[in-house]
Amino acid sequence: MTISKDVAVMAATAAEAEVTTELPIPVRSRSTRHLWRKFVLPPLVALVIALIAWQAAITLLSLPPYLMPAPIDVYDALISRFADMLPAALITMQEAYLGFALAAISGFVAALIMARWNVAERGLYPYLVLLQTIPIVAVAPLFVVWFGPGQATNVLVAAMIAVFPVAANTLQGLKSTDRNLVQLYRMAGAPPRVQLFSLRVPSALPQILTGLRIASGSSVIGAIVGEFVAGVGGGKGGLGYVITLDANQLRTPELFVAVLLASVVSLILFGAVALVESQLLKRWHESALPTEE
Amino acid sequence: MTTTSTAANRPVGKDICSPLIEFHGVSKTFSNGFRALTPFNLSIDRGEIVSLVGPSGCGKTTVIRLAAGLTAATDGEIIRRTQELAYVFQDPTLLAWRNVRNNVALVAKLKGVGKAERNAAALAAIETVGLSRFERALPRQLSGGMKMRVSLARAITSAPELMIMDEPFAALDEFTRDNMQNELLRLWRVNHFGAMFITHSIREAVYLGHRIVVMASHPGRVARVIESPNPPTLDDAPRDLKALDATVNTISQLLAGEPA
Numbered sequence: 001m002t003i004s005k006d007v008a009v010m011a012a013t014a015a016e017a018e019v020t021t022e023l024p025i026p027v028r029s030r031s032t033r034h035l036w037r038k039f040v041l042p043p044l045v046a047l048v049i050a051l052i053a054w055q056a057a058i059t060l061l062s063l064p065p066y067l068m069p070a071p072i073d074v075y076d077a078l079i080s081r082f083a084d085m086l087p088a089a090l091i092t093m094q095e096a097y098l099g100f101a102l103a104a105i106s107g108f109v110a111a112l113i114m115a116r117w118n119v120a121e122r123g124l125y126p127y128l129v130l131l132q133t134i135p136i137v138a139v140a141p142l143f144v145v146w147f148g149p150g151q152a153t154n155v156l157v158a159a160m161i162a163v164f165p166v167a168a169n170t171l172q173g174l175k176s177t178d179r180n181l182v183q184l185y186r187m188a189g190a191p192p193r194v195q196l197f198s199l200r201v202p203s204a205l206p207q208i209l210t211g212l213r214i215a216s217g218s219s220v221i222g223a224i225v226g227e228f229v230a231g232v233g234g235g236k237g238g239l240g241y242v243i244t245l246d247a248n249q250l251r252t253p254e255l256f257v258a259v260l261l262a263s264v265v266s267l268i269l270f271g272a273v274a275l276v277e278s279q280l281l282k283r284w285h286e287s288a289l290p291t292e293e
Numbered sequence: 294m295t296t297t298s299t300a301a302n303r304p305v306g307k308d309i310c311s312p313l314i315e316f317h318g319v320s321k322t323f324s325n326g327f328r329a330l331t332p333f334n335l336s337i338d339r340g341e342i343v344s345l346v347g348p349s350g351c352g353k354t355t356v357i358r359l360a361a362g363l364t365a366a367t368d369g370e371i372i373r374r375t376q377e378l379a380y381v382f383q384d385p386t387l388l389a390w391r392n393v394r395n396n397v398a399l400v401a402k403l404k405g406v407g408k409a410e411r412n413a414a415a416l417a418a419i420e421t422v423g424l425s426r427f428e429r430a431l432p433r434q435l436s437g438g439m440k441m442r443v444s445l446a447r448a449i450t451s452a453p454e455l456m457i458m459d460e461p462f463a464a465l466d467e468f469t470r471d472n473m474q475n476e477l478l479r480l481w482r483v484n485h486f487g488a489m490f491i492t493h494s495i496r497e498a499v500y501l502g503h504r505i506v507v508m509a510s511h512p513g514r515v516a517r518v519i520e521s522p523n524p525p526t527l528d529d530a531p532r533d534l535k536a537l538d539a540t541v542n543t544i545s546q547l548l549a550g551e552p553a
Contacts, residue, residue, distance in 0.1 A: 180386040187361060187380055188403035198403075202390050 069253040077253035078260075085242065085254075089261040092223050092238035095151055096265060099158025100219035104212055106159070107166025114167075115174035116196055125171075132164040136222060140229040154226030154238065161222035162215035169211030173204025209277040216273050220266040239265070311374060312336035313455050313487040314360060319369035321355050321513075328512035329355040332369065335506060335515075339454065342481065342488040342525065344502030346495055348548065352513020353491045357457045360489055378455040379448035379486075383463050385440035387432040393419060394428045397446045404451070411450070418446040421480065438469035442476065449484055456488040463493060474500055478525050485527070495544045499537050501525065507544055516547055 051071045058070035065073045078085075110128070114121035140157050147153045177200050185195045201208075227240025237245075239262050246254040314337050321330040330352035337343050345353045358364045359371060361380055379400075387396045394415050401411035419428055422442040432440055441461065448456060461477075462470045474497060481488070492498050498505050503524040509516040522536040 178384075178386065180382045180384060181388070183363065184380070184382075184386060184400065185403060187363070188400045190403040194403065199388070202388070205390075 066250040066252050069256060073253040074256045074260075077251075078257045081254055081257060085239075085257055085261060088237060088239050088242045088258075089265060091151065092220070092227065092240065092262065093265045093268075095154040095226065095238060096158050096220040096223035097269060098155045099160075099222055100162055100215060100269060102155065102159035103162035103166055103215055103219060107163045107211070107215070108170055108208070110163075110167045111170035111174060112196065112201075114171050115200065116192065121171070128164060128167055131160065132168075136161050136225055137229075140226055143226070144230045149230040153230045154223050154240075157226035157230075158219040158222030161225075162219040165214035165218060166208075166211040169207045169214070170204060173207025174200045176207075177203045205280060209273065209280070212273045213270065213277070216269040217266055220262060220269065224262060312372075313339050313341075313374055314489075315370075315372040316356075316359075317370040317372070319359060319366045319371055321352070321359065321364070322367045330359075330513040333515060335518075337455070337487050337489065339487050340481075340485045341503050342490060342501055343504050343506060344490045344492060344498035345506045345508060346492055346498035346544065346548075347508030347516070348510050349493075350513065351508035351510040353508055354459060355513060357459055357489050357491055360455075361457050373455070375454040377451060377453045378457060379451055379453035381444055381448050381456065381458040381461045383460045385432070385437075385444040387440060387443055389432050392429045392431055393424060393435075393443050393446075396432065396443055397450055400447055401450055414450045414452075415446070418450045419443075421449065421483065422446045422476065436469075437465055438473060441465060441469075441473055445473075445476065445480065449480055449486075452484065453486050456486045456490075458488060458490045460491050460493060462497070470497070477501065478529075481525070482527050482529060495541050495548070499540045499544070500532075505540070505544065507547055509548070519544065 055070050055072065058068060069077070110124065114124055136157060139160070140153075143153045143156055147156065174196075181199055181203070182195065185199055190198070223238065224240040224243070227238040228244055239258050243255060243258045246252075246258065316333050316335045318332040318334060319330065320328070320332050322328050333352070333356065335343070335356075345356060347353055355364070357380075359366055360373070361378065362373075388399065391399065394412070397418055398411045398415035401414060402408075406414070416425075416428070419425055422445055424439065424442055424446065427435065427439065432443070435443065444461070462473045465473060478501065490498070490501055492501075499521065503521055505519045505521065507516045507519060508514065519540060522540055523533040525532075
C-alpha cells in the first residue's frame with residue numbers, strides 16, 4: 001500500500017515539474033526513511049541478534065577468550081588497541097590501494113595492447129595466466145629478497161594478485177564488441193585507434209568494472225599476504241603484521257579486530273568501485289530522458 | 294581476376310544512365326571449399342530497389358558483403374559507381390551510451406564530416422523518420438521499431454545512393470514490420486536511393502522490390518529474377534495487391550523444393 005502511494009506521489013511531482021514524456025519515468029523514492037526501513041534495518045536486526053546469541057553462547061559455555069572471544073572482548077580490544085591498530089590499518093590501506101591502482105592501470109593498458117594487436121595477445125596472455133597460477137604466498141618472499149621488506153614490496157604483491165582480473169576481464173570485454181558495430185566503424189573508414197577508444201572501450205565498460213571490483217578485494221588480500229612475509233622484519237607493520245604478532249601470542253580478540261579492520265579497508269575500496277560503476281553505467285539507461293521543448 | 298572498381302562520388306554525365314552497381318560473373322568460394330556463390334550477374338540502376346530472397350545458405354549475405362566491399366570475390370568483376378553507400382543491419386546496431394542524435398550522426402562523424410554539418414544532417418534525418426521528440430533519448434528507452442528507425446536515420450544521414458540492407462526488419466513483430474516497410478518506401482520516395490534488400494520473407498521481397506532476385510542454395514545461385522508486376526512508385530500510387538500476391542505464390546512454388 002505504501003509503495004503504490006509513493007508511486008502516485010512521484011507521478012504527481014513529475015507532472016508538476018513539467019517533465020512530460022511518453023517514456024516511463026524512473027520511480028525513485030525520495031523518502032530516506034523508507035529506504036532505511038527496507039535495506040538497513042533487516043541486516044542490522046540480524047546483526048544484533050547474532051551478537052546477542054554469540055555473547056550468550058560464550059557466557060553459557062564459559063569459553064576462554066583466547067579460544068573464542070565474546071563480542072564484549074572484541075569491543076574492549078577495539079577500544080584499547082585502536083590507537084595502534086588504526087595506523088596499521090592505514091598502512092595496509094595505502095599498500096592495497098596503491099597496488100590496486102597499479103594493477104588497474106597496468107591491467108587496462110595490457111588488455112588494450114592485447115586487444116589492438118593479436119600477436120601481442122598470443123604472446124602475452126599465456127604469461128598473464130601463468131602469473132595468476134603462481135601461488136602468491138610462494139612469491140612474496142622472493143619479492144622481499146628483491147625489493148627488501150617494506151611497503152614497496154607489499155604494494156607489488158597486491159598489484160600482482162589484482163592485475164589478472166583487470167586484464168582478463170578488460171580483454172574479454174574489448175573482444176566481445178558487437179561484430180556489426182565493428183563492421184560499421186570499418187566501413188566508415190575509422191582507423192583501429194578510433195575503433196578502440198570510441199567503440200571497444202565504452203562497450204567493454206561493464207566487464208572492465210567487473211574486473212576492478214574483483215581486483216579491489218584481491219589487492220587487500222595481496223597487501224596482507226605481503227605483510228605476513230615482509231612486514232614482520234620492518235618496524236612499521238600493517239594489519240598483516242598485527243595479525244602475525246597477535247596470533248603468536250594468542251590475543252584472539254585483537255585478531256578479530258584486525259580482521260574487522262581489514263574488511264573495512266576492503267569494503268571502502270569495493271564501495272568506491274561500485275559507486276563509479278553505478279555512476280558510469282546509469283547514464284546508459286536512466287539519464288537524458290527526452291523532454292518536450 | 295577480381296576487380297572492384299568505384300567511379301566518381303556523384304553521378305556526372307553518362308554515369309547517370311549507367312547502373313549503380315554491376316556484378317559480372319561474380320563467384321565466391323570460401324577457403325574451406327564451400328561454394329557460397331556461383332557465377333552471379335546483376336545490375337542495379339539508380340533509384341531501383343532489388344530484393345534478394347531465398348533460403349539460408351543461398352549466398353544472399355555473400356552478395357551484399359561483396360557489394361559493400363566487406364569481402365573479396367573469388368572470381369568475376371564488381372563495378373560500383375558510387376562511394377555513397379549505407380549498410381543497414383538486422384539489428385539496430387546502435388551505441389548504447391550515445392543518444393539518438395549522436396547515434397544518427399555517428400557514421401558521418403567517423404567519415405570526418407564537420408560537427409555543424411553532421412548535426413544538421415542528423416536532425417533532418419531524425420525528423421524524416423519521425424523521432425524528433427526522442428533526439429536525446431538513449432537506445433534503451435526506445436522500442437524495437439523506434440531503434441530500427443534510428444538505424445534507418447543513420448543510414449540516410451549520409452545521403453546514400455546505394456542502401457545495402459541485410460534483413461533489417463526480420464527481428465520486428467509483424468505490425469512494426471509492416472510499418473517499417475512503408476517507412477522505407479517513404480524514405481525512398483524522398484531520397485530516391487538504389488537499394489539491395491535481403492529478406493527471408495517472400496511477401497516483403499515482393500512488396501518492396503522493383504525486381505526480386507530469387508536465390509537457391511547448395512551452391513548459392515540465382516534461381517530466377519522476377520520483375521515486379523506493380524513496383525513501388527515515386528508518386529505513392531495505390532498498389533495492386535492481387536498482382537503482388539500472384540508473384541508471391543510464384544516465388545513460393547519456385548522455392549518449395551528448397552530446404553528452409
